[in-house]
Amino acid sequence: MLTAIRRHEGTKHWIETYRSLDDGQSWALDTVPAADLGAGNPASLIRLADGRLCLTYGHRAAPFSIKARLSRDGGRTWDREIILRQDGGGRDLGYPRSVQRPDGKVVTVYYFWDQKTGPERDIAATIWDPS
Numbered sequence: 001m002l003t004a005i006r007r008h009e010g011t012k013h014w015i016e017t018y019r020s021l022d023d024g025q026s027w028a029l030d031t032v033p034a035a036d037l038g039a040g041n042p043a044s045l046i047r048l049a050d051g052r053l054c055l056t057y058g059h060r061a062a063p064f065s066i067k068a069r070l071s072r073d074g075g076r077t078w079d080r081e082i083i084l085r086q087d088g089g090g091r092d093l094g095y096p097r098s099v100q101r102p103d104g105k106v107v108t109v110y111y112f113w114d115q116k117t118g119p120e121r122d123i124a125a126t127i128w129d130p131s
Helices: none
Strands: 003-009 012-019 043-047 053-059 065-071 081-085 094-100 106-114 121-128
Touching: 003 043, 003 081, 043 081, 043 094, 053 094, 065 094, 065 106
Parallel strands: none
Antiparallel strands: 003 012, 043 053, 053 065, 065 081, 094 106, 106 121
């Protein structure tokens, strides 16, 4: 089992992953899949149908955005960032949740501050192909 959590100390912000080898009875720090993601970065982690892990998160530093990373080895290493959206009007965005559709595409839902229509926040979604 693997989980991703948001961490911060002072001005440093990052996502850490923790792994459990005993069905959640105990957890140990595993890796840091996406360091220095700006202030904030709440994350969501799902397993895709092909076994890869999909991490989505809000990037709360300019350019304000929603991003994803994929892992082919259970979270030990992570591919380059995938930009799902980068037109945010400020750092008040994020908290993504993702699900994979039967056709293989991923739907990522999040709250967002759009720089064109803000400062109101809205619930938005991006449908994207992780292949």
